[in-house]
Amino acid sequence: MSVPLRARAGFAYLGSQVVVHGKDSASRVQLELGFVALLAVQCHRASLFEPAQVRVLEEAWVATGYPDARIWCNRITGYLGSARVDPGLSMSAAIAATNSIVYGFRAMSLAYPHAARHSRGRRRAAADGSRRRSPKSGVARGYGRPQHGHDERIAVPLRSLARAGLQAGPR
Amino acid sequence: MSCSCCARLHRELGAAELFDAGVEAARNACVAGASLASAAITASAWYDNPLCGAGALRECMQRLGALPLELSAWIEAFSPRVHPETSDPDWVPGFGFVSLPQRGSVLRAAERLRGCASGSRLGFFLEHQRAITALAGPLNGTGLAALVFSDHGLSLDDAERCFLLAHLDVALAQAASARRAGLAKFPFFTESYVYEGERPPLRQIDMQALMRQVGL
Numbered sequence: 131m132s133v134p135l136r137a138r139a140g141f142a143y144l145g146s147q148v149v150v151h152g153k154d155s156a157s158r159v160q161l162e163l164g165f166v167a168l169l170a171v172q173c174h175r176a177s178l179f180e181p182a183q184v185r186v187l188e189e190a191w192v193a194t195g196y197p198d199a200r201i202w203c204n205r206i207t208g209y210l211g212s213a214r215v216d217p218g219l220s221m222s223a224a225i226a227a228t229n230s231i232v233y234g235f236r237a238m239s240l241a242y243p244h245a246a247r248h249s250r251g252r253r254r255a256a257a258d259g260s261r262r263r264s265p266k267s268g269v270a271r272g273y274g275r276p277q278h279g280h281d282e283r284i285a286v287p288l289r290s291l292a293r294a295g296l297q298a299g300p301r
Numbered sequence: 302m303s304c305s306c307c308a309r310l311h312r313e314l315g316a317a318e319l320f321d322a323g324v325e326a327a328r329n330a331c332v333a334g335a336s337l338a339s340a341a342i343t344a345s346a347w348y349d350n351p352l353c354g355a356g357a358l359r360e361c362m363q364r365l366g367a368l369p370l371e372l373s374a375w376i377e378a379f380s381p382r383v384h385p386e387t388s389d390p391d392w393v394p395g396f397g398f399v400s401l402p403q404r405g406s407v408l409r410a411a412e413r414l415r416g417c418a419s420g421s422r423l424g425f426f427l428e429h430q431r432a433i434t435a436l437a438g439p440l441n442g443t444g445l446a447a448l449v450f451s452d453h454g455l456s457l458d459d460a461e462r463c464f465l466l467a468h469l470d471v472a473l474a475q476a477a478s479a480r481r482a483g484l485a486k487f488p489f490f491t492e493s494y495v496y497e498g499e500r501p502p503l504r505q506i507d508m509q510a511l512m513r514q515v516g517l
Contacts, residue, residue, distance in 0.1 A: 198494075205326075220346060226339040289506070
């Protein structure tokens with residue numbers, strides 16, 4: 131048996147076995163996981179998510195991929211792919227570009243607190259009839275769409291939630 | 302490599318008429334408000350490309366390093382071949398991948414840089430450029446940099462570093478301009494594509510009912 135590489139998240143006996151959060155990476159159960167469920171296992175704890183919730187996230191992930199090379203981050207991989215840049219570097223560049231404020235990861239990070247406030251406000255409104263508050267900056271990140279007013283992707287997770295019998299909002 | 306020559310090459314490679322897809326990719330990276338670090342990653346990745354980026358620079362310098370100042374040897378060294386990694390046909394490191402107006406710009410830059418180094422490869426190329434480019438295609442900015450770096454006796458690693466830094470400086474400046482100008486000034490969706498697949502029927506969705514169903 132080789133020397134194990136140990137970490138809090140798991141361990142690896144190089145050449146024989148890899149275990150992440152108690153699960154053997156080569157087990158049938160692990161191999162049947164979808165992408166989101168695998169991330170849940172590897173990054174957090176699978177027990178944080180119900181299978182139905184994982185399925186909703188999985189469907190949202192699948193439904194939000196656009197094949198259009200004219201979108202800003204896809205466009206970058208288009209330029210890089212045309213110049214035969216290695217796929218790893220191309221993906222790194224595109225992901226770096228999605229760290230943007232108008233839309234992308236920074237917009238998403240800024241949308242989280244607002245989404246939580248919005249949700250609490252909605253519950254309060256339901257309880258006492260008070261009005262929701264707008265974000266202090268006047269800009270609600272994660273809302274609006276620069277090229278088009280309507281976003282056809284919103285319906286997908288809503289349908290997934292409905293099908294799974296789940297409610298929208300923080301859990 | 303002397304600072305003045307480095308600065309001159311840097312200036313020539315950064316001229317607006319030589320802007321390439323690396324500059325455009327960096328602009329893309331920042332147009333939605335990402336930091337310049339995003340543009341640096343993007344531009345670095347583009348200028349690492351094997352066709353006319355750092356990979357081509359290294360290959361061009363390696364070929365130049367072994368060449369005597371004889372036209373027949375240069376013609377042989379810079380004959381088009383299949384790229385060993387990408388399988389692109391008719392590839393010559395340091396040549397091609399330039400628009401018609403850029404061809405003249407690169408040659409004029411080469412003339413201005415002639416004599417800035419002790420080596421004689423750039424001068425030899427300019428003396429025989431018609432014969433060499435008739436076979437290899439037009440000299441590009443990477444080929445120009447390779448000639449100048451070779452004449453200065455730079456190592457491949459130093460040359461690659463100088464090449465990337467010169468291009469990054471320009472790409473980041475352009476990315477910052479694109480970020481200041483914002484999305485509205487960016488030419489998204491100007492290209493037209495022809496979709497070749499089928500269009501499945503559109504699903505009608507009652508959003509209001511759906512939102513009520515999930516508690517919104």
